[in-house]
Amino acid sequence: MVKLICTLADHSDDVNYCAFSSSFLATCSLDKTIRLYSLSNFEELPYSPLKGHTYAVHCCCFSPSGHILASCSTDGNTVLWNTQNGLKLAVLEHPCRNPVRICRFSPDSMYLVSGAADGSVILWNVQSLKVHRSGSVKDGSLVACAFAPNGNFFVTGSSCGDLTVWDDKMRCLYNEKAHDLGVTCCDFSSQLVSGDKQEFQMASSGQDNIIKIWLVSSADPIGIELKCKCTLSGHTAPVLACAFSSDGQTVVSGSVDKTVVIFEANTGNILHTLTQHTRYVTTCAFAPDIPLFATGSMDKCVNVWQFEPKQFYTGTTLRESPNKSIENWSEEDVSIWLCKHGLKDLVEIFKKNNIDGKELLSLTKESLADDLKIESLGLRSKVLRNIEELQIEMQSTCEAVPDEFLCPITKELMKEPVIAADGYSYEKEAMENWIINKRRSSPMTNLPLQRLGLTPNRTLKMAINRWLESQPTHSPKPLS
Known part of the structure; x- marks a missing residue:
């Protein structure tokens, strides 16, 4: 269901962070460099590694367009790079020259947040390259940051365990003691939970060995509500990183216990535990729109993983596509197939009529209308199109497709x-x-x-x- 497709071992020291754009994978390290790889073949780009920091690079992130890469370091600088040629666009010096631990672009690319070891938060205007607003948390270092998908607010996490919600005027909208021993990472799902009050899911990880899933809602411009939806347990040591998949259904995490755990976000079920890293897993990230994710570690390696294509969400758990021949599918297999193709509303109808794999392949537009009483022409057409695709798939297994x-x-x-x-x-x-x-x-x-x-x-x-x-x-x- 998940396979390791590539291991990148070019860094000479601990890997601290990794990030995806639609075209590239970026990694950064204690070795003071950032490396860029093409997603088409995971070859390192000719102008990589990017060099310019004088101390360890803690974080890197792409602008939404993917044209700019930001990196931040113990040297107190946040550097903006052109991803097309690797040239340095700007150096943003933290006002107090404190080590910068985290950076993140806003969804509209107007702002870049950087958080430092002294608890200060700087909101940079990306166009003017000047400080737009600044603030600070009461205690601890800033080690985590994530923008809400609508761009109306962002969340920071501190080493003292607080999650703090800010707006673009650097007003503190909400503060929550989230992890007793310190927050390590936070990440928003890009999928809306509820459109009426702009409700999103957010994951946070901590030194307390757990991941929490939060419901974050903003009913009006200054009203923020943060509720813990569930707690994910699967690690035996501090969790250093967490990330949502682009569809919001999966959360991946990395830990001091050297494992990567993949959770089903809605139920908290553990889908996989990956043990290929040999030291602490420090970072994880999902690629946008394609079934890839990357994990980085103090073992100096970045592993790139792929979800195999025959996986889908059935409403309660992530299931593998039935691997038996279609004629031998059970009624349950047919139900899984319906859910995969967005036809969940037809499951009960098919069950009542005892539609198994053999019956499924024999369905026609007449039997769908007359025998199964499916009134919607659109639904009938969708069923038949997907059956035709099944038949093509059956053919492709008879002989290897050129x-x-x-x-x-x-x-x-x-x-x-x-x-x-x-x-x-x-x-x-x-x-x-x-x-x-x-x-x-x-x-x-x-x-x-x-x-x-x-x-x-x-x-x-x-x-x-x-x-x-x-x-x-x-x-x-x-x-x-």
Whole structure:
């Protein structure tokens, strides 16, 4: 369900932090450097490592666009870097020259927060590169920071155990004693829990060996409410890092006990415990929109992990896709499949009609309407489309699918192949989504796309159809 796909061992000292953009992975270390890797192949970029700090680098983070990388250090500086060429854009000197432990961009890229060992918080204006506002916590060093996804406020965590909520005028909106022995990290889920009062989930970790999931809501511009939803226990030593997946369903954490634990956020169930690091796990981060996460350690290594594609959320737990042949699926397997494809409302109907795998493959638009009494034409069409995809999937297991028929983004058999400006072919929907998410670079080469237009690859589509028709039993209808 989770596999280690890459280990990066280029740092010469402890890894303190790692961060993703849509194109890069950044890591920083006690060795005073920041390293940048391409997500296309995890090769280090030609202008990496970035050098400019005179002491240990504690944190690094990307601006939302990914064009700027910020890093902060014991030297009291927060440095802004151009991620396209590695050049230094600015050096922001902390007013008191105290070691800077944490930095974070606001969602609109207007501000950058930096927190220091003396408890001071600086809100920098990224355009003017000047201090916008400043404040401080009562006790302890600032070691954690996270902006709410709506950008209306941010949270800092201190070594004395407090979580403090601030607005962009540096007014303290809320303060909570969260972890008895000190906060180590905090991270917001990007998914809204409730839109009515702008409610979000936030995870925090601490020296008390636990992770807490909080509900953070703002009913009005100055009203903040922080409630502990649940406590996640799975580590036997202080938890140094925690992070939410982009869909908000999963939390990953790293600890002094040398383990990485993956939790299902809604239930607190432990999905995996990973033991590949040999020293304290100091950092963890999820990639945006793709099933990757990274963990860094005092063993000087960064491990990159991938969730295998046949996983999905069923409403109570993360399940693996049934690995038996579809004709042998039980009614429960069919229910899992329905949930995977957003058809949870049909589960009871299918159960009442005893739809197993064999029955599922025989469904038609008439049987869905007349026998199962599904009135919605849209739902019937969605069921049939997904059944057709199942049939294609069955064919792909009969014989290894030629690599050129697989989309480089989804790794699945293409139905509507298109040619992009980089000369490679992709599934149309996948490439459109890639571009919509402001990724103007090639998924294969990571170089800028000279144009964003997509051209249907009819020759490749015909070749895929011929291959499908040549397969043995259960040949699906050729792609229209």
